[in-house]
Amino acid sequence: MQDFSELKQEFIQDYGEGYQHFGLPQLMGRIVGLLLFEGKPLSLDYITQELNVSKGPVSQITRRLRDHNLVQRKWVPGDRKDYYEAAPDIFGKAFVNRISLMKSNLALAQKYQEKIKDLNLDDELANFKINIEDMYAFYEMMIKHYNNFLEEWHSRK
Amino acid sequence: MQDFSELKQEFIQDYGEGYQHFGLPQLMGRIVGLLLFEGKPLSLDYITQELNVSKGPVSQITRRLRDHNLVQRKWVPGDRKDYYEAAPDIFGKAFVNRISLMKSNLALAQKYQEKIKDLNLDDELANFKINIEDMYAFYEMMIKHYNNFLEEWHSRK
DNA sequence: TTGAACGTTTGAAAATTTCCAAACGCTAAC
DNA sequence: GTTAGCGTTTGGAAATTTTCAAACGTTCAA
Numbered sequence: 001m002q003d004f005s006e007l008k009q010e011f012i013q014d015y016g017e018g019y020q021h022f023g024l025p026q027l028m029g030r031i032v033g034l035l036l037f038e039g040k041p042l043s044l045d046y047i048t049q050e051l052n053v054s055k056g057p058v059s060q061i062t063r064r065l066r067d068h069n070l071v072q073r074k075w076v077p078g079d080r081k082d083y084y085e086a087a088p089d090i091f092g093k094a095f096v097n098r099i100s101l102m103k104s105n106l107a108l109a110q111k112y113q114e115k116i117k118d119l120n121l122d123d124e125l126a127n128f129k130i131n132i133e134d135m136y137a138f139y140e141m142m143i144k145h146y147n148n149f150l151e152e153w154h155s156r157k
Numbered sequence: 158m159q160d161f162s163e164l165k166q167e168f169i170q171d172y173g174e175g176y177q178h179f180g181l182p183q184l185m186g187r188i189v190g191l192l193l194f195e196g197k198p199l200s201l202d203y204i205t206q207e208l209n210v211s212k213g214p215v216s217q218i219t220r221r222l223r224d225h226n227l228v229q230r231k232w233v234p235g236d237r238k239d240y241y242e243a244a245p246d247i248f249g250k251a252f253v254n255r256i257s258l259m260k261s262n263l264a265l266a267q268k269y270q271e272k273i274k275d276l277n278l279d280d281e282l283a284n285f286k287i288n289i290e291d292m293y294a295f296y297e298m299m300i301k302h303y304n305n306f307l308e309e310w311h312s313r314k
Numbered sequence: 315t316t317g318a319a320c321g322t323t324t325g326a327a328a329a330t331t332t333c334c335a336a337a338c339g340c341t342a343a344c
Numbered sequence: 345g346t347t348a349g350c351g352t353t354t355g356g357a358a359a360t361t362t363t364c365a366a367a368c369g370t371t372c373a374a
Contacts, residue, residue, distance in 0.1 A: 004281070007272060011285075014265055021258060023180010025332070036292075039284020044351070054334050059352055080342075080350060086288070091295040101178060108171055115164060124161070127196020128168075131243070135193075138248040141310055149302035153295065182362075201321070211364050216322055237320060237372075 008037050012051070027053060028061050032070065032086065041074035041083035069093045092153055099146050102139055109136035165194050169208070184210060185218050189227065189243065198231035198240035226250045249310055256303050259296055266293035 012033040019029025030051050035042060042050075047058050062084055065071035070090055074083040087093050112132050116125055169190040176186025187208050192199060199207075205215050219241055222228035227247055231240040244250050269289050273282055 007269075011269060014268075018262060018265060021261070027332080036288045037285050038281075039288060055351075056335080056353080057333055060333095063352090082351070091292060095299070104178070105175060108175060111171075112164075112168060124195075128194050131193045131196060135248060137313070138310065141313075142252070142306055145302055145306035145309070148305075149299060152302070153298055156294070156298075184362080212321070213323080213365080214363055220322090239321070 008034075011037050025061065027051070027057055028065065031058065031061055031065065032090070035071065035084065035086040036090075039086075041076065041085040043081040043083055045081065047084070068097050070097075089154075092150065095146070095150060095153075099143065099150070102143055102146065106136065106139040106143060109139060165191075168194050182218065184208070184214055185222065188215065188218055188222065189247070192228065192241065192243040193247075196243075198233065198242040200238040200240055202238065204241070225254050227254075246311075249307065252303070252307060252310075256300065256307070259300055259303065263293065263296040263300060266296060 012030050015033025015036070016026040016028075016030035019032070020026045031047060034047060034050055044055060044058055044062070047062075048055055051058070062071055066073070070087055070093055071084050072087050074085050076083050109132055112128075113136055116129055116132070119125060169187050172190025172193070173183040173186035176189070177183045188204060191204060191207055201212060201215055201219070204219075205212055208215070219228055223230070227244055227250055228241050229244050231242050233240050266289055269285075270293055273286055273289070276282060
């Protein structure tokens with residue numbers, strides 16, 4: 001059995017790498033990982049020293065996380081510092097963000113579907129048309145299922 | 158109404174940016190976009206000149222795309238060149254890749270669930286335990302819905 | 315055996331992203 | 345007002361990613 005601090009470091013690192021696999025900054029994942037591990041509001045200074053990074057990046061990334069509703073500020077009475085904690089239902093919130101990405105893919109398909117609707121369909125565009133219709137159908141169905149999932153998730157005990 | 162070449166360029170650009178939003182190389186998206194637009198096997202040289210990039214990156218990225226089953230080689234008799242085309246059901250294939258990413262998240266939750274199972278649950282780890290259990294439940298349910306979607310997608314007319 | 319036509323690999327250049335240190339602005343306490 | 349304690353912004357440094365040009369290996373034709 002490993003000790004507390006090792007466990008924390010390992011989790012933070014794993015979580016950071018997980019974020020990287022999604023094309024997001026590793027530091028973003030490490031911050032979220034730290035917040036999930038501690039499970040209580042943390043000051044910017046604490047995060048800074050815990051992750052061995054300077055204030056600048058932490059400030060910028062916590063803002064980005066707040067913009068995406070994954071992290072929120074917590075007022076601590078009698079303390080001028082800002083405290084941050086993981087948003088309630090952070091996984092659901094992250095998923096909502098993903099849905100909007102999918103919606104922009106659907107919108108892309110829709111855009112080109114409309115563009116070629118009026119065009120003369122010679123052989124060249126015929127294949128493109130099929131692919132775009134496929135894409136549209138795919139994302140439409142996908143978003144439907146995403147919403148199903150979200151609904152079930154939010155209605156769990 | 159815009160002409161054929163403009164439409165192609167715009168689609169390729171949009172598709173490339175779409176890939177970027179997912180944290181993937183823009184060129185990867187532009188290659189996939191070109192393949193979807195043309196809807197027929199294209200040679201490496203053709204892709205190269207069409208996208209204005211040199212052979213190196215195109216060679217590397219088509220390999221990556223083949224590794225992920227999004228693109229496949231097509232044999233053209235009497236021609237020594239390699240031809241590439243979008244894989245059948247490319248959207249479904251891409252989605253399968255995403256499922257395996259989600260599975261690694263589930264595995265992460267599972268890993269830490271097991272690590273802390275035997276540990277003494279003082280107040281510190283209590284919050285972490287809740288978060289990890291939440292994470293596990295979330296990805297478990299998510300993967301179930303993802304598979305539902307894939308099943309419905311594959312069984313569509 | 316040579317040469318030509320390919321795709322791949324590789325080392326370095328270019329571009330982008332990440333990160334830091336320091337300056338800055340704001341607020342609260344004195 | 346001044347000062348101290350914050351978070352944010354910013355210019356540039358560091359690191360990473362992307363891209364290119366060229367060398368390389370392979371295959372096929374002559």
